[in-house]
Amino acid sequence: MKMKISVVIPVYNAEKYVANAVESALQFQEVCEVLLIEDGSPDNALQVCHDLAEKYDRVRLFQHPDKKNHGPGESRNLGIKNSTGDFIAFLDADDYYLPNRFNAEKELFKEPKVEGVYGALGVQYYTQKAKEQYYSIFKNRLTTVYRKYHPKDVLPGQLNMLGSFGLFTLDALTIRKEALLRKIDSLFKPHLRYHEDTEFLFRLSFYLDLYPGILDKAIVVRGVHENNRITKVDTKKINPASTRILLWKEIRDWVEKENEIHDDIKLHIRRMHRSFEIANAPTLKKWKMIIKFIFKDYYSIRSGLYNINFRQ
Template sequence: MKISVITPVYNAEKYVTQAVESALQFDEVYEVILVEDKSPDNALEVCQQLAEKYDRVKLFQHPDKENHGAGPTRNLALEKATGDFIAFLDADDYFLPNRFDAEKELFKDPKVEGVYGALGVHYYSEKAKEQYYKLFGDNLTTVYKRHDPKDVFPGQLNMKGSFGLFSIDCLTIRRDSMVKKLKPLFKTHLRLHQDTEFLFRLSYYLDLYPGILDKAVAVRGVHESNRITAVDSKKVNPAKTRVLLWKEIHDWAQNENTIPEDVKLHIKRMHRSYEIALAPALKKWGMITKYLFTDYKSIRSGIYNINFRDYLL
């Protein structure tokens, strides 16, 4: 296996060395592609030192050397990657020694286009733990049982009951399959949830298989300045960002002729339920009243599948 590890770097000077060295422990890792996205800290200097120290580390920036966000940054890294397989690693996370154990066996079968596993959590400080323990706990982010590839896409849509989640840090993909079947790669206009939207489309077009689900193969590093924890802790309204995510998924699904109509309707209802959650109070309750009579399943999608009750008042 020749694996290219894709690592966007932003505001991660304290963590990127650990991330890179956790990837370099594997002989299968052919290269680590760092794309520094105009960090406000000294991450660029740290990345330069890593590229000088390790032959397998390759450092890039955007041509204008400006900040473009995670989506365009991952896309640039994918353009530069030359390995047969792609793995992703955020600059404040890290791989565990079992990261590619399942992949080494599963990818012997040419029909396996991707493998996903379980993500653990590590708090870099007591303050981070105090702030975010209620959000992450000590739990694995994982899919709860082993699914056939055809069930991964509807599972993520909450059409199969309790499915669980997998993280992009725990995903390995055949590069050729991804390039041929997924266009565009990461959506460049999404500032948040680019990876979630990417995983939805990827699981529809590619056959993704379960790897190690009962223990972590990578670790999410939680710290005070982590962008996604700021969103999930409601410093940014998560309902608003989810509306944008589900609108993106809805628009894609409506234009994809191979998606069954019942699946398109489910996606429409998921999008609608977030719109209801975000609407101003008077409009919100008007929409709820309307859909209770005309499309009750839109309300049910919100209350039972998305749990948007926190945003009803």
């Protein structure tokens, strides 16, 4: 089977890195197109994207109709809607694929039951300053799921309900487009400016059968520099607890409407939402919440006390 993969790259403030990302995707014959979604960058990224689209036949450039910044979620949605491939893969503009990126996918997707494949993400520090600032977050470890799990275990695994499960990321995920559009009512949530990928992966892992690919070595590399969106959150330039409250509220609203989700998963998500609310509440309200739940649901309190560590 000859795969036709559309690679969706949202581009914001990444003029230094996007050419490397694009060329890393174009190395694969299976990649039929690279869709650049320029998201109102303040730097020279738009011109760089224009140059790449002129240079490579397989590169297509898009912007939002108003030419403004809409965030990575809505940008990825625009890319998906304009894609022509049978499979969708994602790549951040400051990351890049390795030569083994689709080795597992080419075999696994021969089975129609396989609707998505995930792998492992490595890390590279683009500058010494970035390494000094962010090594404590990423170190040199793989971001990966630690062993091969059945698709039904992927959602509870991501929710930390199976112990040491690990993580996979959008960059290391490939999805069968037909299954995505048929089974998912809404794609990325545009109103989530942070953790929109996490919310999407939770829903995706419930509705689609996702299988493990290469887990013991990187298939894609996260490029770490001073202006990564994720590093801004994790280094508290943005209040991480407040963004996580919004994330877990979104997830909680979703599971409460989904009759097929097991009650244990719903309870776990309610507790996670409560825990971040407790962690981010003002002191007086925090103690009122602790007293309220100390008998009603002790596990919410225990998680909430732990999550206070995420506060500014």
